[in-house]
Amino acid sequence: MDLLALADFHLVATHRGFGRASRASGQSKASLSRHVRELEESLGVRLIERGKRTLRLTDEGVVLHERTGSQIGEIKEALQDVKAGLGRPSGRLRISVPLLFAQTSLGSLAAAFLEAYPDVLLDVVADDRFIDLVADEIDAVVRVNPRPDSDLVGRCFLRNRLVLVAPPALSRPGLAPDGQIESIPAVLRHGAAEDEAWRVIDEQDGRERVFYPRAVMRLASPLSVRDAALAGAGAALIPRTIAVDALASGRLVSWGLSNQAPTEIWVLHASQRLASPKVRAFVDFVCHHFQDDGRQDPLTRD
Incomplete structure (x- = not known):
């Protein structure tokens, strides 16, 4: 033919x-x-x-x-x-990423990628809906905890733990007189169960501790939950990557890391298509970028 x-x-x-x-x-x-x-x-x-x-x-x-x-x-x-010229990365590179990733990590990542590959035009779609790479003309996608898919290949570049944070003025509860653990004022996301205990591992002694959240408000996004905790509304269980700066500066304190499995974040592309130089360059760059990011706690990295 x-x-x-x-x-x-x-x-x-x-x-x-x-x-x-x-x-x-x-x-x-x-x-x-x-x-x-x-x-x-x-x-x-x-x-x-x-x-x-x-x-x-x-x-x-x-x-x-x-x-x-x-x-x-x-x-x-x-x-x-x-x-x-020997497969130099160039041309438009269309990427789909989740909204939270776009809001917290994309700016610095995109600027660094542009500096490394000035001939690539990065075109990013921020959307939490499921993206069909072929139908939506997407070259690569960032997904959280992706299901196995024979049509996609890629690499996990970040494992993100949940951390229980609180404003410094909020006292950590102990045992009540009847021997029961007191509940704590908490900022929850929509859909989170109020009667679910928060089980965390103390980062100092490695012991498990249990806290019982009492919702004072429910918000839509992890960033708004974090900001409400920063403003003193209550404790919150949020991804550690969005709490790093506040914890380092003392504006929030950590009461422990969740014992839930870490969230995995992957960069994927279609396995049945030729991986172009720009796609290969982006996948490698994302993985190295997060490995070299000094702000990340070692527990959050792959």
Whole structure:
């Protein structure tokens, strides 16, 4: 099969017309039409029904377009990368990340990546919904605790523990006269169970301690929960990565690390597509960036 003819077929199918494909690519309509016709003849099927003003894909054309579109794009990108100079990372890199990651980590990461790879245009979508990499035209995605997926490959670059923090003025409770542990005023996220005990490991002596939260408010995001704790509203169980600065400065104190399994954060890309130089560079850069970030506590790193 002629790859040039297949690429021109995808160009026409994507733009839904020879004229629009011609204007987008700079090729003549006659050349595009000839290549598509040659492809149809080599396959022995009609791929496009041509009308006076419009065209539509046949069933065979739809199958060919859907099954080979991503591969053609990757082949063209690989050829461009090689032509540019031994696969140097360049071009637009479209990334999807969760909202909290975008709010807390993306700015410094993106600036450092730009300095290292000035020929790459980083295009980031911040969204907590599930992203289909192919359908949404995403090159790589950052996901929290991703489920196993045979279509995706990648690396875990951060393991994040929950830490029980409190404003310094809030006294750590002891045993009440009846022998029961007192409840503590707490800032909870929406959906958190109020009657669930907080079990944490004391970082000083390694012993487990149990606290019982009494909700004084419920907020939507971990950042707003942290800020309410900073303002003195109560204790909070939050990701350690967003509490590091406040703990270091003494604006919050730690009552222990949660005994829950750490949250894993992964950077992933499609395994059935060629990993372009820019995708490989981004994956490696993210992993090294968090390993070298001096603000991170060793317990939060991979």
